[in-house]
Amino acid sequence: MTELSRRQVILASGAVLIAAPVQARAPGEPASARSRWGLLIDTGKCSAECNVCVETCKAEMGLSGHDRPLTDAQYLRKVNVRDPATGAAHSVPVMCQHCAKPACVDVCPTGASMKRADGIVLVDRHICIGCRYCMMACPYKARSFAHEDQTGQQPYLPRGKGTVEGCTLCVHRIDEGRPPACVEACAAKARGAMLFGDLNDPKSDIAQRVAREATSRIRADLGLEPAIRYQGI
Amino acid sequence: MSSSNAAYTQVRPYTRGWLALMAGFGAVIIVALGAVWHMEHQGHWVTGMTNQVVWGMPHVFAVFLIVAASGALNVASMGSVFGREDYQKLGRLSALLAVALLAGGLAVLVLDLGRPDRLAVAMTHFNFKSIFAWNVILYSGFMAVVGVYLWTMMDWRAGRFYKPAALVAFGWRLVLTTGTGCIFGFLAAREAYGAAVMAPLFIAMSFAYGLAVFILVLSVSFKMTRRPLGGDLSARLLRLLGLFVAANLYFTALLHVTQLYFAGRGGVEAFILWNGGIHTTLFWVGQVGLGGILPLVIAYGGCGHAVRKRAMMASILVVLGGLAQVWVIVIGGQAWPLDLFPGMEVSSTFADGHVHAYAPSAWEVMLGLGGVAVALVIATIGMTALGLLPSGLETATESRGCNN
Ligand code: SF4
Numbered sequence: 001m002t003e004l005s006r007r008q009v010i011l012a013s014g015a016v017l018i019a020a021p022v023q024a025r026a027p028g029e030p031a032s033a034r035s036r037w038g039l040l041i042d043t044g045k046c047s048a049e050c051n052v053c054v055e056t057c058k059a060e061m062g063l064s065g066h067d068r069p070l071t072d073a074q075y076l077r078k079v080n081v082r083d084p085a086t087g088a089a090h091s092v093p094v095m096c097q098h099c100a101k102p103a104c105v106d107v108c109p110t111g112a113s114m115k116r117a118d119g120i121v122l123v124d125r126h127i128c129i130g131c132r133y134c135m136m137a138c139p140y141k142a143r144s145f146a147h148e149d150q151t152g153q154q155p156y157l158p159r160g161k162g163t164v165e166g167c168t169l170c171v172h173r174i175d176e177g178r179p180p181a182c183v184e185a186c187a188a189k190a191r192g193a194m195l196f197g198d199l200n201d202p203k204s205d206i207a208q209r210v211a212r213e214a215t216s217r218i219r220a221d222l223g224l225e226p227a228i229r230y231q232g233i
Numbered sequence: 234m235s236s237s238n239a240a241y242t243q244v245r246p247y248t249r250g251w252l253a254l255m256a257g258f259g260a261v262i263i264v265a266l267g268a269v270w271h272m273e274h275q276g277h278w279v280t281g282m283t284n285q286v287v288w289g290m291p292h293v294f295a296v297f298l299i300v301a302a303s304g305a306l307n308v309a310s311m312g313s314v315f316g317r318e319d320y321q322k323l324g325r326l327s328a329l330l331a332v333a334l335l336a337g338g339l340a341v342l343v344l345d346l347g348r349p350d351r352l353a354v355a356m357t358h359f360n361f362k363s364i365f366a367w368n369v370i371l372y373s374g375f376m377a378v379v380g381v382y383l384w385t386m387m388d389w390r391a392g393r394f395y396k397p398a399a400l401v402a403f404g405w406r407l408v409l410t411t412g413t414g415c416i417f418g419f420l421a422a423r424e425a426y427g428a429a430v431m432a433p434l435f436i437a438m439s440f441a442y443g444l445a446v447f448i449l450v451l452s453v454s455f456k457m458t459r460r461p462l463g464g465d466l467s468a469r470l471l472r473l474l475g476l477f478v479a480a481n482l483y484f485t486a487l488l489h490v491t492q493l494y495f496a497g498r499g500g501v502e503a504f505i506l507w508n509g510g511i512h513t514t515l516f517w518v519g520q521v522g523l524g525g526i527l528p529l530v531i532a533y534g535g536c537g538h539a540v541r542k543r544a545m546m547a548s549i550l551v552v553l554g555g556l557a558q559v560w561v562i563v564i565g566g567q568a569w570p571l572d573l574f575p576g577m578e579v580s581s582t583f584a585d586g587h588v589h590a591y592a593p594s595a596w597e598v599m600l601g602l603g604g605v606a607v608a609l610v611i612a613t614i615g616m617t618a619l620g621l622l623p624s625g626l627e628t629a630t631e632s633r634g635c636n637n
Contacts, residue, residue: 054582069582070283077583081574094573094581103422109365110358129355130347132287133365139422141571141583144284145347148276161276162347218573222421233574 024177035118036100036200037169038227039183040209041093045193048080048091052190053182057095060170060181062154073144073159075167076182081233090233093182093194096121096142096167097218097226104134104143113164119227120169128163135164139219140226142166199227241325241620244458244613254457254613258606265603268596269344277347280594285584286567290593291345294601297442297559298338298608299372299413300435303406304443304477306331306379308470309386310406313399319466323451325621328383330447330612331406332376337608339372341600364415371409378405387619410439417562424501425566428491434484438558440477445551448474448544450612454622461625464540471544475532478551482525485558501569504588505561512565515557524554564591 025031057063057076065072076095082088102121104113112128115121123134123143135143143166150159156172159165170180178184179196186194197206209215215229244251272280282289309328312321343349359366382402385395414435417426448470455462489506492498503509505516528547538546568589573579579586616622 066278068278070285070584071278072284074284074583077581077585079573079579079581079583079585082578083576084578085576103420105360106362107365107419108360109363109369110354111360112358127351127354127358128348129351131355131365132347133363133416135284135287136567137420137422139571140573141285141585145277145282145287147278147284162273164347219422 025175031116031118031120031175033117033119034200035198036227037118037120037174038098038197038199038206038229039169039180040195040197040206040215040229040231042193042195043090043092043230043232045191046078046091046093047191048078048089050091050190051078052185053093053194054078056181056185057167060154061157062150062152062159064150064152066148068147071145071147073146073165075142075144075165092230092233094140094142094218095182095228096169097140097224097228098167098169100225100227101223103137103139103222103224107133107137109133116171120171120174121166122168122171123164123166125158125160125163125165130162130164132164139222139224240624241622242624243618243620244454244616244622246617250457251613251617255610258610258613261606262603262610265344265599265606268599268603269349272345272596272600273349280597281592282597283584283589283591285570285589286564286591288563288567289591290597291341291600291604292563293556293559294604295338295341295345296413296563297556298334298341298604300410300439300559301442301446301555302331302334302338302439303375303410303413304439304441305334305447306402306406307440307443308447309382310399310403311473313386313395314403319469322623322626323447324386325383325619326451326454326616326623327447328379328386328402329615329619329621330450330608331379331443332383333608333611333615334443334446335372335375336611337604337606340607341604344600344603345597364412364419368409368412368416371405371412375405375409378402406439407436410436417566422571423566423569424498424572425492425505425562425569428488430484430488430491434481434488437477437480437484438555441474441481441551442555444470444474444477445548445555448548449552450609452541452545452548454616455626458622460622462541463626466626467541467544471532471540471547474544474547474551475529478525478528478532478547481558482521482529485520485525497572497575500572501566504569505565509565509568509588512561512568516561516565519557520554520561522554523550524557528554567591 054076061075063073076093079092079094081090081092098119098121102115105115109131110127110129112124113134114124132145135145143164145164146159146161149161153159173180183194183196186192195206197204199207199210201207210229215231216233217226217229280289306327308320309324311317312324343352355369378401382398385391385398411432414432418429418431421427489502492502505512507513528550531543531547568591570586570588
C-alpha cells in the first residue's frame with residue numbers, strides 16, 4: 001500500500017508518466033544530454049513469424065519501396081539467428097543501434113551524420129552528399145541509400161533521392177512524448193518485446209531493468225556502445 | 234638543381250594524330266557524362282550498386298586513379314628528392330601526370346555521389362574526425378603543392394624553391410596515399426579491411442600503378458611525337474617498376490597473413506583466397522598473376538623483346554592487375570557480409586548472412602572510363618600548352634646490365 005501511494009505521489013508530480021513514458025519536448029527546446037534514449041528487446045518474446053514492428057516501421061516512415069529488396073530502404077529488419085552448435089534459434093529486430101560512439105558520425109565528411117544531444121543518431125539530409133561512407137562504416141548495416149525518387153513521404157521524415165537514411169528511433173514521436181512506432185505496435189499487437197525509455201534516468205523501467213538483468217549489445221566488442229540492448233541472445 | 238638545362242618542347246596541336254586523340258577522349262567523356270546523367274536522373278538503382286555493395290565500379294576506377302596519381306609523382310621525386318639526375322628530365326611530365334590522374338579520379342568520385350550537385354557542401358562542411366574530409370583537403374592540397382613544384386621546375390627564377398617544393402610534394406604524396414589507405418584501414422566493421430597494413434599497402438600500390446601509367450604515357454607520347462626514347466631509360470624504369478610490383482606483392486601477402494592471424498577473419502580470407510568466385514579469380518589471376526608475377530618475369534627475366542616493348546607490356550599488365558586489385562579490395566570486401574552475430578548463422582530480408590552479388594552496370598564502367606579520359610585529356614593539353622616533354626632522352630643515361 002505504501003509502495004503504491006509513493007508511486008501515486010510521483011505520478012501526481014508529473015515526474016513519471018505511465019501512459020506516455022516520455023516527457024514531451026517543448027517546441028524550440030533543444031534536445032538534452034540528460035537523456036539517453038534506448039531500447040531493451042527481449043528476444044524470447046519475439047517469434048520468427050512476427051513482423052509487426054517491421055511493417056509498422058515501414059508505414060510510419062512511409063517506406064513504400066519498389067519491390068526491389070536490394071535497393072529498397074529498410075530501417076528495421078528481423079534477423080534470424082541460429083547457433084549451429086546447439087540449434088538454438090532467435091529472430092531479432094535490428095535497427096540503427098544509436099551508438100554512443102557512432103562509426104557513421106566519425107566517418108561522415110560533411111557532418112551530415114550526427115548524434116543528437118540525447119544520443120539519437122540522425123542524418124541531416126540537407127548536407128548529406130550521398131558518398132555512402134557511413135554505410136561502409138556501420139557494422140550493423142543499419143543504413144539505406146535512397147536509390148530512386150521517393151513517394152508517399154511523411155511530413156516528419158523528408159526523404160530524398162541520393163542521400164542516406166536510417167532508423168531515427170522515431171525522433172518525431174519521442175519529441176512529442178510518445179514511444180517509437182515499433183515499440184507501440186509490438187505492445188499492442190504482439191507480445192511487447194520492446195521496452196523504450198531513458199537509460200540515463202535511474203527511475204525509468206529500462207534503466208532499472210538494464211541495471212538488474214543481464215543484457216547484451218550486438219558487436220559490443222567494437223566498443224561503439226549502442227543504445228539498443230537485447231536479452232536472450 | 235632544376236632540370237632547366239634540358240631541352241623541352243611542347244606537343245604540336247591540331248595535327249591529325251592530336252585531333253584524333255582528343256576526339257577519342259572527348260567521345261569517351263561525352264558518353265561518360267551521358268551515363269552520369271542517366272544514373273543521377275534515374276537514381277542509383279540502375280547501377281549494380283545496392284544497399285549491400287554501396288561502392289561499385291566507379292570507386293574501383295576512382296581509387297585506382299587517385300592511388301596512381303600520387304605514384305606518378307615518384308619519378309619527379311627520384312630526380313629531385315633523391316638526386317637521381319637522369320630522372321630529373323622526366324620531373325615535369327611526372328608532376329603533370331600526377332595532377333591529371335588525380336583530377337580524373339576525383340571527377341569519377343564526385344560524379345558518383347548521390348548528390349554531386351552538393352560538391353560545394355563537401356568543400357565547406359568539414360568533419361575533422363573523418364578521414365574522408367581529411368582526404369578532401371589532402372587532394373586539393375596535392376594539386377596546389379604539385380602545381381608549385383612544377384612551377385619551380387619550369388621557371389629558373391624559382392629555382393631556389395625547387396628542393397623545398399620537391400620535399401613537400403614527396404611528403405604530401407605519402408600522407409595522401411596513407412589517407413586513401415586509411416579510408417579502408419579505419420573501417421573496423423568490415424572484416425576485409427580494418428588493418429593498419431592498408432596504409433603501406435596503398436603506398437606500394439601507388440608506386441607500382443603510378444610508374445606503370447607514367448611509362449605508358451611517356452612511351453606513347455614519345456612515339457606519337459617522334460621523340461627518341463633511349464632503351465637505357467626504359468630499362469631503368471622497368472627495373473624500378475619490378476621493384477614496386479614486388480613491394481606491392483609483399484604488402485599484399487602481409488595483409489593476408491595478418492588477416493589469417495586474426496581470430497575470426499578466416500571466413501573472409503577463405504572467401505578472397507579460395508572460394509570467392511569472381512573475387513578469387515581476380516585476386517589470383519588478375520592481381521597476383523597478371524599484375525604481379527608476370528611483370529616481374531618481364532622486368533627481370535629474359536631479354537627476348539626490345540626493352541621498350543617489355544616496359545610497355547609490363548606497365549599494361551600492372552594497370553590491369555591494379556584494377557583487379559582495387560576491385561578485390563573494394564568490391565570483394567563488401568561482398569563478404571557483415572558479421573553481426575559472430576559464430577552464428579543469420580538470414581534476413583535485408584540480405585544478412587550471405588555473400589552479396591555485384592555486377593557492374595555499363596553506366597558505371599562508362600563513368601570510370603570517363604575518368605581515365607579526363608586524366609588523359611588533361612595530360613595531353615598540359616603537354617601541348619607547356620614545355621613539359623623532353624625533346625629526346627636517348628643520351629640521357631648510360632647502359633647498365635642486360636636490358637636490351
Ligand atoms: S552518405 Fe551522407 S551521411 Fe553518409 S557519410 Fe556521406 S555525407 Fe555523411
